[in-house]
Amino acid sequence: MSALDAVRARHSWSKVTEAAPTREELLTLVAAAGRVADHSSLRPWRLIELRGDDRLALGKAIAKAQGDKEPSSKPMRAPLLIAVVASFRKSDKVPRWEQEAVASGVAHTLSLLLDEAGWGVLWRTGEYTRSKSVAKAHGLKKDEELLGWLYVGGKPAGKKPGRRRSVDARAQLTKMPAKAKKKKTK
Template structure:
């Protein structure tokens, strides 16, 4: 399948099975995803792999951030969660927003690669991504922010063909406005 075909077919799968790529398989996908455009090669990102009890720890941190007891079950919706972290680097050339774009690009490329390999992927965010309890659970440093998680698992069997939504590119592409005289 070409990259164009993979991008056209990509879709978020919010309900996944209990299968997930192994750690070694994940490393192969991350090595490829890390090739996104990166001004000054700062690599202002890192990923945190959450499986098993790590997901329960995250559930407790989410509930703590919301003032609830116990553990949220949200992290248990997939066997593998990949926390996407932007690690801001000091740079006179590369502003913070551009570093966040690189981390986001890695996450998107990783989700595309996982999807193309047959895994179900869904990027989840929420107001608690900026909560202190959640940051602490992930071991974030002062220069880091959590962007969200890729929820990864097996794609469930579907009884009917998947519906592919298309984008009308003409709505989003325009020329440069004419110069004012």
């Protein structure tokens, strides 16, 4: 399958089975995803693998962030969660927003690779990604921010992925505006 075919075939899977890639399978895909464009090769990202009881701990942290008494069941919706962390580096050349874009690029590329490998993937976010309790549960450092989680599992047989409208490329790809003509003075 070509990269174009893989991108065109990608869909979000909100419901997945309990199957998940092994750590070894994941390491191969993470190594490939890390090849995204990265100004100065800062690698301003890291990923955190959550399986089993890690998901329960995250459920408790989300509950604390939201002021709920019962742990959130959201992390239990997939057997594997991959936390996407922007890990900012000091740089005079690469601004913070560009470093976050690199981390997002790694996450998106990884989601494409997982999908192409046959796994169901959904990138989930939420207001609690910036909460202290969730940051603490992930062991985030001072210069790190959680961008969300890739929820990963098996694609259920007979189920269809979430629908996505096609992109109107002509509306999204524009040209540079023509320079304003200078007014001639008399």
